[in-house]
Amino acid sequence: YFPGCRPIWDDNRNVVDVELIARAELGRPRIDVFVAASGAYRDNFPTRMLLIDKCVRLAADDPDPVDNYVREGTATMAKALRLAGHAPAAADDLAHARVFGQPPGQYGTQILHLIPRGGVWDSRDEITAVYRENMSYVFTQGAWGERREGLYDAAITGTETVVRSWSSNMMSPLSNHHVYEYLGGLSMAVSAANGGKDPKAWIADVRDPNGVQMRDFREVLRMDYRTQLFNEKWIRGMMDNDYAGAGQIAELTKNTFGWSVTRPDDVDKYIWDEIAAIYVKDKYKLDLREWFEEENPFALQEMAATLVEAHRKGMWAADAETLAEVAKVYVESVAKHGASAGLVTGGNDALDEHLKGIYEAPGSQIPPAQVAAYRAQVAASRGARKAPRTAPPEPPADEAVVAGQ
16 A cells, blocks of 8 residues: 555455556555565465565556656666666666565574674674675565665665564564564664664554554553563563563563664663663562572573673663672572573673673672682583584494495
8 A cells, every 4th residue: 555556355355466546546645665574474475475566566657657756766776776787678677676585495584693692793784784685685576586786775775664563462572583683674774775874663553453553663662661571560470480481581681682783772771771670689579589590590691691791782881880780690690500501691702701891890799709610610611612522422233234224
């Protein structure tokens, strides 16, 4: 509907085609679009992607030029593609392309498990480059799952707004890490294409078919914090779920880090302050430290590490006292239980160096013996990671013959 087309349904209520809505009937401009499709969408709904492609072509080729931003965008893209070296006819055809995603056979943007590993990247630009590399394959008439020189940049440049659908009560933008992977990743790509200007983000809340609404992403994220991570009743519910509940709390904390990377202006300092206040300082007096210790000490360890990483990366301007307390929780946990070797902590030499500046600072409340135990555990973890695998023992002769057969 953005470009000004309507679906055509058959008797079984399946969409089988699209048709152009005349400008006089539409009564508004034709809005240009850019579609970032996941690998699952590509494999399950290729016919829908073709219909979106057809819709764009119908809108771009509408002879009525009034308020037709699709037509204008297509002309701009064609010019850019010619400058990139495409032949005029090929440029004119490719300029209709608006659907992009991963190449056939690949799933995910490859940033989901990269972002938490803060020790292997230094700038947001590195994350953006990985997203673009994996999401720049075009799906259009005559080019399916291919990368064409300059096409992705031509299509995404000028994007002002990003929208993602929210259709399940089971997962929200905070609890589902794929939301920051796709909505956040797309936001970074748009920002890179538009000189650093982040796009406006909206959530299409379609969980209730009778109450569909467009919601400001920032408002949705804040609601998520108030109903989940900062909600005493929700926390008690997680405590009733023992090990898994602790893991879910840690997951939402790590997702906060994901949003701080991909849409930093939407994660205010108070969010990190509140996480520290509730889960490290026990704001609600729930004895959370003791509960984590009993049920899942590695979940608290990952949370504390994420808080320290947020500080190291400049996402959280923690006061010295709070930062020291968070660092103490992390060092104590590693010293006692060993390193979790999770996405945040595993092999993160930069994190360890940052912590060193905290526990060696004058007035540190972390005992030297505990620091020594912590460093020994980290060294052991690194040694296990780097140790070469030993060859398996030779099987008995009869087993070797069977293997040979």
